[in-house]
Amino acid sequence: MTPYDVIVLGGGAAGLFCAAAAGQRGRRVLVLEHNDRVGKKITISGGGRCNFTNIGASPENYLSSNPEFCRSALARYTPSDFLSLVESHGIPWHEKKLGQLFCNTRSQDIIDLLLAECSRAGVTIRCGAHIAEVAKGDCFRVRTADSEFSAASLVVATGGLSFAKLGASDLGYRIARQFGLRLTGIRPGLVPLTFLGAEREAFGPLSGVSLPVRIRHGHAVFEESMLLTHRGFSGPAILQISSYWREGETLCIDLLPQGESEVLPGRGTAVTQLSTLWPKRFAEAWCARCTPDKPVAQWTAREREETRRKLHAWPVDFSGTEGYPKAEVTLGGVDTRDLSSKTMEARKVPGLYFIGEVVDVTGWLGGYNFQWAWASARAAGQAA
Ligand SMILES: Cc1cc2nc3c(=O)[nH]c(=O)nc-3n(C[C@H](O)[C@H](O)[C@H](O)COP(=O)(O)OP(=O)(O)OC[C@H]3O[C@@H](n4cnc5c(N)ncnc54)[C@H](O)[C@@H]3O)c2cc1C
Numbered sequence: 361m362t363p364y365d366v367i368v369l370g371g372g373a374a375g376l377f378c379a380a381a382a383g384q385r386g387r388r389v390l391v392l393e394h395n396d397r398v399g400k401k402i403t404i405s406g407g408g409r410c411n412f413t414n415i416g417a418s419p420e421n422y423l424s425s426n427p428e429f430c431r432s433a434l435a436r437y438t439p440s441d442f443l444s445l446v447e448s449h450g451i452p453w454h455e456k457k458l459g460q461l462f463c464n465t466r467s468q469d470i471i472d473l474l475l476a477e478c479s480r481a482g483v484t485i486r487c488g489a490h491i492a493e494v495a496k497g498d499c500f501r502v503r504t505a506d507s508e509f510s511a512a513s514l515v516v517a518t519g520g521l522s523f524a525k526l527g528a529s530d531l532g533y534r535i536a537r538q539f540g541l542r543l544t545g546i547r548p549g550l551v552p553l554t555f556l557g558a559e560r561e562a563f564g565p566l567s568g569v570s571l572p573v574r575i576r577h578g579h580a581v582f583e584e585s586m587l588l589t590h591r592g593f594s595g596p597a598i599l600q601i602s603s604y605w606r607e608g609e610t611l612c613i614d615l616l617p618q619g620e621s622e623v624l625p626g627r628g629t630a631v632t633q634l635s636t637l638w639p640k641r642f643a644e645a646w647c648a649r650c651t652p653d654k655p656v657a658q659w660t661a662r663e664r665e666e667t668r669r670k671l672h673a674w675p676v677d678f679s680g681t682e683g684y685p686k687a688e689v690t691l692g693g694v695d696t697r698d699l700s701s702k703t704m705e706a707r708k709v710p711g712l713y714f715i716g717e718v719v720d721v722t723g724w725l726g727g728y729n730f731q732w733a734w735a736s737a738r739a740a741g742q743a744a
Pocket residue numbers: 369370371372373374375392393394395398399400401402404405406407410411412413489490491517518519520522523526527528529530531687688689715716717718726727728729730731733
């Protein structure tokens with residue numbers, strides 16, 4: 361059996377970054393990845409250009425049963441720290457909007473960075489490793505289909521359940537349970553929402569149309585674009601709010617986020633007026649469902665008020681979400697009450713660490729999830 365100091369399960373963003381950090385401290389590190397190559401999710405992230413961090417990332421941009429948990433790791437490894445690393449590798453980048461930093465050319469640049477850092481640290485990476493069993497005696501033992509490995513520390517970086525086609529599995533949750541750690545409820549996040557029947561008939565044919573909106577859920581407010589799909593609503597505003605939305609809740613969408621006060625002043629039809637602000641097809645479909653069927657001049661004061669209210673708080677019910685196959689992240693995970701916020705180590709199982717998306721810390725859309733992957737990985741990599 362090959363001895364290592366640290367075994368990392370999962371060769372994604374968090375796993376590779378943690379392996380490099382531990383290796384650079386002189387630890388002998390092995391990464392076990394079941395895909396045929398590492399970092400598959402990074403490849404497709406950010407539309408192929410990896411939104412690798414958000415310069416403004418702070419604990420307020422994360423959802424967790426314990427919102428304070430992420431504070432320490434995020435403070436000790438900041439977006440500027442990762443950006444310095446990106447620059448030291450000569451990777452060209454740009455800010456797209458709202459502090460979101462992207463590669464100029466391709467996500468592979470970030471994978472190359474992680475692999476270079478691992479190589480510099482002497483990390484061994486094994487792809488195609490199918491993990492059959494994890495056990496703990498004096499040290500951790502990991503059995504794969506054809507080998508067995510041991511190490512004093514085991515870092516679980518197997519991610520969440522979204523995008524199974526890229527290798528997502530529930531291994532991390534199973535290991536947490538095996539060692540007595542609690543799990544919070546998990547569900548898809550940053551995911552398109554699906555229509556109920558009536559809305560689907562009216563808006564489904566408008567797939568591809570998008571418009572700026574503002575959506576609020578409690579204290580969370582997002583002003584971004586909303587995209588219509590065949591089955592529901594997507595686009596940044598909807599993806600963001602989907603992480604807060606719960607089955608059965610009605611979402612109120614402000615369709616005039618710029619606060620146009622003089623809409624529908626009394627001439628022509630609502631469609632003509634709203635077409636100056638929205639894509640015409642959306643104006644037609646929306647007005648057919650939500651405004652009186654007569655020229656605006658003939659509306660009563662009550663109809664006018666009712667329409668104004670709907671324009672700024674259009675109530676929409678959804679049947680559900682598109683689920684894990686289309687979710688960018690998995691909300692919930694390993695309960696942070698059972699982990700040290702300084703090192704990500706399990707409080708009751710010395711040497712066992714959980715990092716990245718498998719933990720109950722989930723970021724907004726916009727580079728926040730990678731920043732959590734880097735920060736939590738770094739915290740564990742300095743301790744494991
Ligand atoms: C389409 C898409 C686009 C995204 N774009 C962005 C973006 O631009 N910016 C951003 O911040 N976030 C983005 N995200 C979210 C981000 O990719 C994740 O939050 C981040 O990758 C989590 O890192 P991780 O290392 O915890 O998990 P992952 O990156 O998912 O890595 C987990 C690794 O573990 C491996 N693994 C799983 N099960 C096993 C097993 N049983 N045995 C061995 N290995 C296993 C997986 O194959 C994978 O390589 C995106 C997500 C998706 C799906």
